[in-house]
Amino acid sequence: EVQLVESGGGLVQPGGSLRLSCAASGFTFSTYSMNWVRQAPGKGLEWVSYITSGSSTISYADSVKGRFTISRDNAKNSLYLQMNSLRDEDTAVYYCARTAAGHYGMDVWGQGTTVTVSS
């Protein structure tokens, strides 16, 4: 079964750091581009970051640029999001999602992990 499972969410104080992980299974992870998408409470979706299969292309939303770092370990079938200098507005459910082969839609999503930034 094709699956993505996020972990690493939790409560953190403003200015703190957190590292999210996404474990992939059921497909050849190393051949797919991946994404992080977040959703603040009661709000819409925000595309946070994107990374190609070999990490040659990486992009970030302006709202997280310079604070968040996306990375992957193809040997461990894992995607990561290092989040530093966290702000209240980073509070959200964070989803990892696979970019489909052949087009740029996100065809597989994890269940999400919740990040709460609060003092």
Added chain:
Amino acid sequence: QSVLTQPPSASGTPGQRVTISCSGSSSNIGSNYVYWYQQLPGTAPKLLIYRNNQRPSGVPDRFSGSKSGTSASLAISGLRSEDEADYYCAAWDDSLSGPGVFGGGTKLTVL
């Protein structure tokens, strides 16, 4: 304020046809494919339409997408109660250095 503009809400009765619009610009919808996602309450989003009008396997043909210029639409025919969800359009944007952009989302209510 989202780069792609959607109506915040839409509604219809069972069996009706409903359309949801998504308005963008030449740098996103005007020059890139449009994608639609469905998010049922309390769940992760699901890809509904890719490349403007293509349905992934398993998505009923009641769902259809179209694009014209800098706007796109999602149509749902034969509306069913289980279609009550939030719907998001998305596209890549050539003017931004980041990844793609989403619309603000449309909450569909089945009356």
